Every structure is written in C-alpha cells, then in structure tokens.
Amino acid sequence: MPIQTAKLSDPAVRAFVTALNSHDRDAFRAALAPGATMADDGSERDLEDWTSREIFDSHGHMEVEKETAGGRGLVARYRNDTWGEMRTAWRFDVDGGKVTRFETGQA
Known part of the structure; x- marks a missing residue:
C-alpha cells in the first residue's frame, strides 16, 4: 500500500517528492539547499543535468x-x-528544512 505524499514524515522530503511528482521545477529547486548534491547507484551526478533528464524531461513519478x-x-x-x-531506494540529508543531498539507486 503506497504512502500518500502528504503523509511523509519529514517536511523537506515531503516537499521534494511533492515537487517531483507535480513536475514543478521551481518547487523542486526550492526544496533543495544551495549547493545540494546527489548520487545515483553510487556515482556522483550533476544534480541539474540528472534531474532534468531523469525527472522533468522524462515525466518521473x-x-x-x-x-x-x-x-x-x-x-x-x-x-x-x-x-x-x-523499485528504488532514496536517502536524504536535510539541514535547515532543505535537502542538502540525496542518493538513489535500485532497491
């Protein structure tokens, strides 16, 4: 049974997932701290390039x-x-209510 996005425990993670699922680039950027970083399957990725390709341009959900x-x-x-x-696993680092880093990969 999926967890409704509005019921996610961490407010910063909730904002991240809400923005991702609504394809709202501005809200997504607002959920991230300045200089946020990310990795996919253990490899560091350029956050702007990766999110454009894997989320926004390809209708990620x-x-x-x-x-x-x-x-x-x-x-x-x-x-x-x-x-x-x-099936994917996601791990978030949060500081000051913003996501400073996220890591994802196959679960």
Whole structure:
C-alpha cells in the first residue's frame, strides 16, 4: 500500500517528492539547499543535468512504499518515460528544512 505524499514524515522530503511528482521545477529547486548534491547507484551526478533528464524531461513519478530513518529514507516505485518502472531506494540529508543531498539507486 503506497504512502500518500502528504503523509511523509519529514517536511523537506515531503516537499521534494511533492515537487517531483507535480513536475514543478521551481518547487523542486526550492526544496533543495544551495549547493545540494546527489548520487545515483553510487556515482556522483550533476544534480541539474540528472534531474532534468531523469525527472522533468522524462515525466518521473515516485510512489513511496516505505519510510525509514525518520522519513529520510524511502523505498519507492519510481517510473519515467526512459526506464519504465523500478523499485528504488532514496536517502536524504536535510539541514535547515532543505535537502542538502540525496542518493538513489535500485532497491
């Protein structure tokens, strides 16, 4: 049973997922701290390039199945037009109510 985005525990993670699923680039950027970083499958990625390609240009969508680490870890079914659907794990670092880093990969 998926967890409704509005019920995600961590407000910064909730803002991140809400913006991702609504394809709102401005809200997504607002959920991130200045200088935020990310990794995909253990490799550092350029955040702007990766999010454009994997989220916004390919209609990414996250359906959260489980929260861990007080809401800063998620297991989700992630889908986009490029890769289809896969089970993914997400880990977030948050400071001052903003996501400073996120890491994702196959779960």
